[in-house]
Amino acid sequence: MEQVTLKDIAKALNLSTSTVSRALRDSYQINKKTKNIVIEYAKKVNYIPNPIALSLKGNTSKAIGVIVPEIANHFFSQAINGIEDEAYRRGYHVVIFQSHESLEREVDIIKHLYDRRVDGVLISLSASTKNIDHIKNYSENNFSVVYFDRVPKDENVNKVVVDNFKGAYDATNFLISKGKKRIAHLTSPPELSITVERLSGYKKALADNKIQEDSNLIKFCDFKSKNHNKAINELFENSNPDAFFISSDRIALSFYEEFQKRKLHKKDKYMFFGFTNLAVAHLFNPPLFTVVQPAFEIGVQSAKILLDNLENKKDKPEPKTIILKTQMKTN
Amino acid sequence: MEQVTLKDIAKALNLSTSTVSRALRDSYQINKKTKNIVIEYAKKVNYIPNPIALSLKGNTSKAIGVIVPEIANHFFSQAINGIEDEAYRRGYHVVIFQSHESLEREVDIIKHLYDRRVDGVLISLSASTKNIDHIKNYSENNFSVVYFDRVPKDENVNKVVVDNFKGAYDATNFLISKGKKRIAHLTSPPELSITVERLSGYKKALADNKIQEDSNLIKFCDFKSKNHNKAINELFENSNPDAFFISSDRIALSFYEEFQKRKLHKKDKYMFFGFTNLAVAHLFNPPLFTVVQPAFEIGVQSAKILLDNLENKKDKPEPKTIILKTQMKTN
């Protein structure tokens, strides 16, 4: 099973490579008979154009890059799933990289992807990324970028996000409706857009229910679990919470660890809400209710924007923002 | 920031492209002075060889394919993590595909990867894959394949697996040591090698403890959750189990769903052991003890074998099998 080239076909059929090429691309200039012969033969020997040669010629690699903080996270792996689905359908392949929440690696990867001539990039920013200067460099010349989930504050970029405000509002509201009055909010670093939006949803729900907000109940955490304990300790010692709204998978897990260590799960006093895509949250002890993001759909939509851009090279398309709805899981 | 080519450098420095090329690859035939000038200038203009041109010339894409049943599964995403790590370090990139447990898609993907000229493939077989005829076709001519986790029975292929027998033996033994006598085993389809190996570990532990094995306690399940209930029902109605050793993430989750539906988690009667990489199993109610596979390490080792093969083109290397240890998590 050696790879067949145009030249092989040309030689076998006693034609020039150009004729063969044109016949296969169904050019109008080629005789129908010749066309049929060529097509027949190509099928027989299982000819597939060499995608690398095509890339070199066409200056396009039919590959898109994806950068996420971490693959082994349900939200991201589902999003990748969606990206993959759309990309595959449209003849692109997907190259995946992880920033491991490090700006430095993010910079590296972007450069690498650019050097490797991927046609565009989908990215969910690392927690340590404060701005997108390192990406703007590239995105200027015909190198499309779409941000999803963890997006920059900038206006004129492509983004796909969820309605974080509403998600947080609904979750908080739910807890209040169950009689909770001192709802702690453990959330991601304040630089991230998701943090800000969720925080204001939380605050609005409190306000709408005439509950005084207490800054001691709000804790910002990075994604390193060793730093989580401090926040959790402070909460329990000083703030007397009766429910927890936790903004990320990682923090929620640390929290449960700590919670079990303290044997607090025996008491039925507390309620828990997370903003996560953990498929198994309801199996936890005590159960973790969740605001679920349509991760797969986020992936699909992001890929759609990117690929539409790529295939529409003529004029620079307007930057697009898509906002998807979250969903509550409370069972 | 346009991409600089060899020709650009040559023109700027009034040299030929061949000289520039050689200078950059540090050929002995080039004058030191010239070399320095070229290297200096290349650095200044940020020259990066076009990987696509390199691929076309060298007939190698510096890309490896990975096929897994499902990305959104902790075991696989961690394994991919390991693969990525090793590949990235060695200058390869990783293209990921999902078979969704379908042989048909697996066949498609293999062909696609071959057509796209990836240098080799790492694969964990789909549950519906009974043999590897569809892969052998390709792996004959300089297209390396390494199997991991879900591997074929064939002898002369590269494999990376865990010691499934011992993992199952230890888990079963643990349950017995806690006084359990009627340990049910829910496991994957009997065609998979992992199924067979784990089953025999389970049986050996029973035998070593002089416990009569009962075929009613053994249930094979595919990966479709709607088919799991039947098995679970039968177990509870006819077999009076007091512990469960469950061989896969997916089945374990179905099981917990059902278990909670029946409100059985109020009783402390049962114990649970899984053969999974769910990071959060101990947070479940009741807790799920686990046999953990070194997923990351499996990825690294698999990638190592593949890349070593690729870089050692001279003679066909002997097929390698690596068996890694599992680890028990019982807290």
Next chain:
DNA sequence: ATAATTTGTGCAATCGTTCCCAAAAATAGA
């Protein structure tokens, strides 16, 4: 029958590299 048009095919350049081969320049030996 001759010119004009249509139709079918091939040549060669291109994309960015590498590398064989030959040519030019520099050095050595006499």
Next chain:
DNA sequence: TCTATTTTTGGGAACGATTGCACAAATTAT
């Protein structure tokens, strides 16, 4: 000073595909 050798450089083919251009053959019009 003039070969002989070594060092350094350039020309051009190759990798596999596409495509503008030229040209031959076939067809039609006059």
